[in-house]
């Protein structure tokens with residue numbers, strides 16, 4: 425039985441073991457998947473110990489994604505661009521790093537029939553969560569990706585890293601001047617139940633609003649978007665399942681079916 429696990433701190437709340445167990449049952453893969461909560465200073469030693477114990481791969485969540493990247497012998501473009509690794513694979517004495525968060529987001533949007541090609545996307549936040557999804561969003565040929573952040577300089581720095589005319593940065597006050605096709609909340613504001621200072625004038629009835637967080641109830645941001653005309657608001661549960669499905673595919677070369685797993689998780693949230 426091949427062994428996998430997820431590293432994070434805290435990790436008790438993680439749904440990854442449940443998701444991967446469901447994927448494994450569905451695809452008849454003989455794997456185990458557990459969770460581990462190292463202290464920050466012990467992360468690299470714990471990964472090494474897991475490799476020695478025969479581990480085949482691991483997911484990595486906060487706060488270890490940057491450390492995980494540093495350990496890798498080889499990175500995919502999307503992991504290098506994210507500056508973070510959420511999927512480690514161990515083979516031939518090497519550590520391979522990937523980042524499946526962005527593809528999880530893009531596939532979830534597609535599963536809601538949201539097309540990104542030629543669309544104007546507002547990406548809120550300039551931390552790791554935002555950085556992690558930019559390359560996969562760009563791969564969908566949007567018209568523009570506009571990054572907005574409370575600290576505008578960080579948005580400008582993030583946009584500059586890509587050196588791509590499709591990516592630019594604005595301040596929250598500038599969101600009053602235009603409308604967007606898709607708005608993605610990659611800030612950590614929802615975790616503290618606070619609202620970013622987005623101007624409601626930038627939302628139309630056709631604006632799709634996405635929040636990377638999820639819960640039994642809509643996040644404060646998605647509630648606010650619904651109150652300000654958006655007719656399609658989507659939380660991040662599908663992104664969670666999507667990034668897991670991509671990790672599973674990297675490890676097992678089998679694509680699990682996601683909708684049933686997503687429905688079961690949604691039920692458990694209620």
Ligand code: ATR
Pocket residue numbers: 548549550551552553554573574575576578610611612613618619620621
């Ligand atoms: P993560 O790895 O989850 O992206 P992070 O790197 O700490 O976490 O980034 C958090 C992001 O949420 C930042 O862009 C932060 O804005 P600042 O750079 O100005 O700090 C944003 N953020 C957090 N709370 C916010 C709030 N109440 N309103 C708007 N943006 C917020």
